Amino acid sequence: xxxxxxxxxxxxxxxxxxxxxxxxxxxxxxxxxxxxxxxxxxxxxxxxxxxxxxxxxxxxxxxxxxxxxxxxxxxxxxxxxxxxxxxxxxxxxxxxxxxxx
Numbered sequence: 001x002x003x004x005x006x007x008x009x010x011x012x013x014x015x016x017x018x019x020x021x022x023x024x025x026x027x028x029x030x031x032x033x034x035x036x037x038x039x040x041x042x043x044x045x046x047x048x049x050x051x052x053x054x055x056x057x058x059x060x061x062x063x064x065x066x067x068x069x070x071x072x073x074x075x076x077x078x079x080x081x082x083x084x085x086x087x088x089x090x091x092x093x094x095x096x097x098x099x100x101x
Contacts, residue, residue, distance in 0.1 A: 001034060002059050008070075011063035016056060025060055026053075 002011070011025075018024030025031065034056070039048050 001037070002056065005030070005034075008063040008066045011060055012067060014060055014063075016053065016060060025056070031056070 013023055014025040015022040016024070016026050018027075035049060035052050038052050039045070042048060045051065
């Protein structure tokens with residue numbers, strides 16, 4: 001649910017209680033809505049409030065890691081695209097050499 005509602009770029013500035021010079025996420029009214037929605041979806045879950053809060057805390061804490069991973073993936077794709085393009089140009093150059101002889 002958090003993945004759909006908030007970007008990691010925003011969440012990196014928040015922690016549940018506002019620790020480590022971050023803003024407190026728990027003060028948002030939407031937190032009550034999220035907790036209520038999850039409890040309604042999974043009514044059989046005992047101690048669900050604490051479990052939900054723990055999950056939110058973990059999601060918030062991992063936002064910078066997810067951002068870093070996305071950046072790494074983007075760089076890998078760019079590198080792969082570059083190499084693919086370079087291989088394509090090399091193949092054309094090889095074909096041109098063969099055809100010119």
